[in-house]
Amino acid sequence: MMPGHRAAPLAVHQLGAGRPLILLHGLFSNAHVNWIKYGTAAAIAERGFRVIMPDFRVHGQSSASHDLDDYPADVLALDVEALISGLGLSDYDLGGFSLGARTTALLLTRGLAPRRAILAGMGLQGLSGWAKRRDFFLSVIADRDTIKHGDPRWLSAQFMKTMKVDGEAAALLLRTFGDIDPADLPGIATPILVVSGAEDRDNGSPQDLTDILPNARLEEIPGTHMSSVTKPELGRVIGDFLAA
Template sequence: MTVSQHIFTASDGARLAWSEMGEGHPLILLHGLFSNAEINWIKFGHATTIAAAGYRVIMPDLRAHGGSAAPHDAASYPHDVLARDAEELIAHLGLDDYDFGGFSLGARTTARLVVRGARPGKAILAGMGLEGLAGWTRRKDFFLDAIANFDDAKRDSPWFMAISFMKTMKVDRTAAKLLLQSFADTDAEELAAFTMPTAVVCGTEDRDNGAPDALVAALPDATLYPVPGTHMSSVAKPELGAAIAAFLSA
């Protein structure tokens, strides 16, 4: 199935990229931290699986990731900038009836989008638990420490895997440091905004962002879809795309 590549200009002038596959009901999917649309959704077949179920799969590269701009000025990373970028992409595409979701950072951004007033028909929070939405400070400090130790971390350091992934993805560390400080927490009481059916899709060995069952319990209308793997390995499993397609088609 063909993937098309696109660019739009955000309100602050940043050029942001997105990929598309398939035709049908629009679904926007956001990738995880330091990843991109290709790695998270296309490479392992998830977008193909979802598109085959009758969806137009729209996959942005988040600001400071992939083919999107990675500016080095702090003014380009205001509070909740990724949610703002998502709102502007929705407006750019003229969508008023769509589904929306994401993995890890993409799930955090989905939560922020809904709290800010977006109302997709269905929502997907993948690679996420309740603590991951409200406990960003600890995770932010971990990744800032990883960037600070980028050139010196040994194989037994707590940051080794994160640094290895950043190196593989050729992450712009200056832009990443600025972006990490723009994220907002979403507290449990704010989850009342999720009035739409929501899938919590999480690896059976993934607790990087807390407990997915606690997140399901905190949401008004949520279902847990367990898939094989850890936070990193679940992205490479076909069950991830299959679970999302099954939820959307139900």
């Protein structure tokens, strides 16, 4: 555990047996919605994997502290590093969707060395320029009870309400994220699968992300940013990549 990092009680969901795979969910979602509900985790587990799916702090069944001291910079990456250490894992795979992909990329730049990695729902531009996205989500939190249909923030506000996100804790968490320097990405040797919905450019270009990584390939599946996680193709392409 890094100095200044206070471990949070995280809910960790597991499915299957075999080679460990840690999957990280997206912003304001949780492990169940992102990986379990639509069969993605089950499809991967059937290929001989122990799928380990934490709920990030402030998400799902994990803790949502209102104490500023519980939110140092890059706290989600610190949490994942602590989880890997706590589980005693030394040979594993790692991946994530959207915020989970962003966290996975950050962990790779911090020196984490999984056998293989998956970046889903992410483009190159989604790894930097965070301040604009942060301010968008902070405005959603601040105005979520008054945002009307037609406002570009409406869908995000409805999703937060559906997921019962703690707004005060979420605002603290959003301020812990920093930019990932694209110049750090060519130094990642890990084989990476970039997965994107064919209609998903919410986080920029997945092709640009693939091109800057030295050992990556791109798979497109049906769907938008929100709908791609519901598609059976997501579990299939991840399973194919990991089992190859």
